Amino acid sequence: xxxxxxxxxxxxxxxxxxxxxxxxxxxxxxxxxxxxxxxxxxxxxxxxxxxxxxxxxxxxxxxxxxxxxxxxxxxxxxxxxxxxxxxxxxxxxxxxxxxxxxxxxxxxxxxxxxxxxxxxxxxxxxxxxxxxxxxxxxxxxxxxxxxxxxxxxxxxxxx
Numbered sequence: 001x002x003x004x005x006x007x008x009x010x011x012x013x014x015x016x017x018x019x020x021x022x023x024x025x026x027x028x029x030x031x032x033x034x035x036x037x038x039x040x041x042x043x044x045x046x047x048x049x050x051x052x053x054x055x056x057x058x059x060x061x062x063x064x065x066x067x068x069x070x071x072x073x074x075x076x077x078x079x080x081x082x083x084x085x086x087x088x089x090x091x092x093x094x095x096x097x098x099x100x101x102x103x104x105x106x107x108x109x110x111x112x113x114x115x116x117x118x119x120x121x122x123x124x125x126x127x128x129x130x131x132x133x134x135x136x137x138x139x140x141x142x143x144x145x146x147x148x149x150x151x152x153x154x155x156x157x158x159x
Contacts, residue, residue, distance in 0.1 A: 037064060040140045042149050044070055050131075054138035061133040070124040072140075073098055073147035079135050081114045088128025093121050096143045119143055 032048035045066040052060030063086065074096050083090070085106045092112065093103040098121050105125075106112060114120055132138070142148045 032063065034065065039150050040148065041072065042070065052136060054136050056136050058136055059133070060136045060138065061131065062138075063129055063131050065127070065129045066124040068124060068126045068128075070128075071098070072122040074119055074121040074143040075140050075147075076117050076119050076143070077114070077141070078139050079116050079137075082133045083112050083114070084131045084133075085110045086129040086131055089125040090128055090130055091123040091125060095119055095121075 032050070034046040034048045036043075037045035037047045041064075045064055047065075048063045050061040050063065052058055054060040054062050068088075083106075085108050087108050089108075090106045090110070091100070091103040092106060092114075093099055095102075096119050100123065103121075103123060145151055
């Protein structure tokens with residue numbers, strides 16, 4: 001009886017794995033496929049999507065890797081943002097102005113959840129990897145539109 005249950009469970013797991021997207025089955029050297037973060041982030045950050053599609057409605061899980069000193073200026077999201085620090089140190093402040101004196105420090109293993117439309121900002125100390133999960137579509141709106149890297153790139157292209 002136990003043997004048949006084990007075989008059924010193994011077949012069920014194999015069937016489930018067959019439905020996963022190809023990127024989940026063919027990981028990179030570190031187990032994930034990393035690429036440049038979307039242009040709403042400053043250059044230098046990398047992202048790996050573990051589940052779902054952050055750009056579409058529905059649940060997603062993604063990891064963001066950033067170098068020491070990397071900043072995300074004051075911004076907000078239309079959905080709840082759930083963050084777990086996997087390595088390094090993440091500093092987070094609340095409000096409309098980037099102020100390192102009031103930021104809270106989160107080390108590897110820390111978890112935080114930021115309610116939708118809450119203004120906040122971040123600083124990465126040391127090379128840091130965070131995991132973000134929530135409901136898509138993921139968006140990021142800068143409190144000061146001039147902080148948006150996409151706007152900076154568009155302005156730089158103007159004659």
